[in-house]
Amino acid sequence: MTKYENGEDLSPAVGLEVDYPEIRESVAAICAKFPSDYWRDQEDADTYPEAFVRELTESGFLAALIPEEYGGAGLPLRAASVILEEIHASGCNAGACHAQMYIMGTLLRHGSEEQKQRYLPDIASGQLRLQAFGVTEPTAGTDTTQIQTRATWDGNQYRINGQKIWTSRAMQSDLMLVLARTTPADQVTKRSHGLSVFLLDLRGAKEKGLTIRKLETMINHQTNEVFFDNVPVPPENLIGEVDKGFSYILDGMNAERILVASEALGDGRFFINKASAYANERVVFNRPIGQNQAIQFPIARAYAELRAADMMNRAACALFDAGQTCGEEANIAKLLAADASWNAAEACMQTHGGFGYAREYDVERKWRETRIFQIAPISTNLILGYLGQHVLGMPRSY
Numbered sequence: 499m500t501k502y503e504n505g506e507d508l509s510p511a512v513g514l515e516v517d518y519p520e521i522r523e524s525v526a527a528i529c530a531k532f533p534s535d536y537w538r539d540q541e542d543a544d545t546y547p548e549a550f551v552r553e554l555t556e557s558g559f560l561a562a563l564i565p566e567e568y569g570g571a572g573l574p575l576r577a578a579s580v581i582l583e584e585i586h587a588s589g590c591n592a593g594a595c596h597a598q599m600y601i602m603g604t605l606l607r608h609g610s611e612e613q614k615q616r617y618l619p620d621i622a623s624g625q626l627r628l629q630a631f632g633v634t635e636p637t638a639g640t641d642t643t644q645i646q647t648r649a650t651w652d653g654n655q656y657r658i659n660g661q662k663i664w665t666s667r668a669m670q671s672d673l674m675l676v677l678a679r680t681t682p683a684d685q686v687t688k689r690s691h692g693l694s695v696f697l698l699d700l701r702g703a704k705e706k707g708l709t710i711r712k713l714e715t716m717i718n719h720q721t722n723e724v725f726f727d728n729v730p731v732p733p734e735n736l737i738g739e740v741d742k743g744f745s746y747i748l749d750g751m752n753a754e755r756i757l758v759a760s761e762a763l764g765d766g767r768f769f770i771n772k773a774s775a776y777a778n779e780r781v782v783f784n785r786p787i788g789q790n791q792a793i794q795f796p797i798a799r800a801y802a803e804l805r806a807a808d809m810m811n812r813a814a815c816a817l818f819d820a821g822q823t824c825g826e827e828a829n830i831a832k833l834l835a836a837d838a839s840w841n842a843a844e845a846c847m848q849t850h851g852g853f854g855y856a857r858e859y860d861v862e863r864k865w866r867e868t869r870i871f872q873i874a875p876i877s878t879n880l881i882l883g884y885l886g887q888h889v890l891g892m893p894r895s896y
């Protein structure tokens with residue numbers, strides 16, 4: 499069993515957590531105010547978990563990565579990772595607000611001082627939300643450099659035309675980062691060139707050509723189609739240099755992979771705790787079902803996979819926080835954590851038998867939610883493609 503450095507025991511079933519005990523305890527205390535019926539009610543009403551997001555914002559956790567000079571906590575990525583893991587381990591879901599943590603990196607690393615002064619203090623205090631990230635398009639899909647959304651200069655400002663899909667939280671956010679093509683694809687030497695990132699102010703944008711349409715999905719994840727009809731963006735809202743936006747987005751990918759892996763790890767802890775507890779308590783054929791190897795071993799295996807994924811994620815975080823390259827580690831961490839959480843979800847579902855389908859047990863909700871990590875924000879296939887090409891030197895497969 500894992501212990502804190504002071505010797506205190508941690509979670510009885512899952513010994514993943516050790517570092518940042520104060521953060522873990524505070525996040526767990528907030529999450530305890532949002533039990534499973536809160537999430538079921540949100541899903542029934544198809545609503546954004548406003549109260550949960552407000553509480554996390556007011557407690558400062560969503561501003562963990564904003565430097566202190568702009569009103570944030572200035573914590574390392576590992577701390578943000580711990581915050582998201584704890585949210586998910588408690589049965590809550592950070593999908594309603596996690597993007598603020600990783601979108602921030604683009605503004606922090608590539609935004610001008612004026613942009614940071616203008617936005618970061620208000621984001622840190624919760625007055626502004628930067629929760630939306632418009633990259634994916636219906637036609638281009640994973641092949642981001644093929645996006646069709648254009649931003650053209652009209653002499654005074656940029657004008658955006660095109661369409662995004664799966665733009666999560668666009669209705670709940672004040673600001674959105676948008677990737678658009680500024681130089682046509684047939685005029686660039688590499689297809690990753692000629693793309694730019696804009697910080698679009700969504701307040702008032704509906705009157706200026708922006709339409710947001712909600713998508714119905716299998717989980718309560720507020721996500722949308724976004725249509726741009728000549729939407730104006732002033733030049734001061736271009737991030738970094740024109741045409742270099744794709745590299746800025748790539749730059750943020752490692753942090754995103756690590757943070758999302760942390761959420762998957764949290765889900766995995768949730769499933770393993772829940773499955774092992776139920777396996778001990780449920781008696782059929784006059785013995786606890788956990789006495790059967792067919793029930794016990796999948797849970798134990800998923801636990802072992804979770805521990806391995808956690809170690810890889812910690813390694814990726816340590817490299818990231820030391821300013822070192824971590825593409826390989828971050829991608830492997832995301833892959834292993836997504837697989838581990840899914841295997842834990844399956845073990846938990848099977849352990850619960852028919853009761854896994856009963857909504858009040860919360861297994862089916864988390865099972866549906868954790869499946870997303872195989873697909874978004876990057877699919878498992880694309881990670882394997884990255885490892886095959888960039889780590890193992892095989893031909894590009896995509």
Ligand SMILES: Cc1cc2nc3c(=O)[nH]c(=O)nc-3n(C[C@H](O)[C@H](O)[C@H](O)COP(=O)(O)OP(=O)(O)OC[C@H]3O[C@@H](n4cnc5c(N)ncnc54)[C@H](O)[C@@H]3O)c2cc1C
Pocket residue numbers: 630631632633634635636638639640641663664665666667715719721870873874875876877878879880883895896
């Ligand atoms: C709930 C949800 C929230 C999302 N939120 C956002 C968001 O906020 N912002 C945003 O920009 N996007 C968001 N996305 C989009 C998400 O990142 C994409 O769905 C994902 O990148 C895959 O794109 P696609 O769905 O078009 O799949 P496709 O690109 O059509 O791929 C379909 C399948 O084919 C596989 N595939 C494709 N090409 C290859 C290849 N060369 N080799 C092997 N396999 C391949 C893929 O791995 C995938 O399994 C979200 C998606 C979901 C479902």
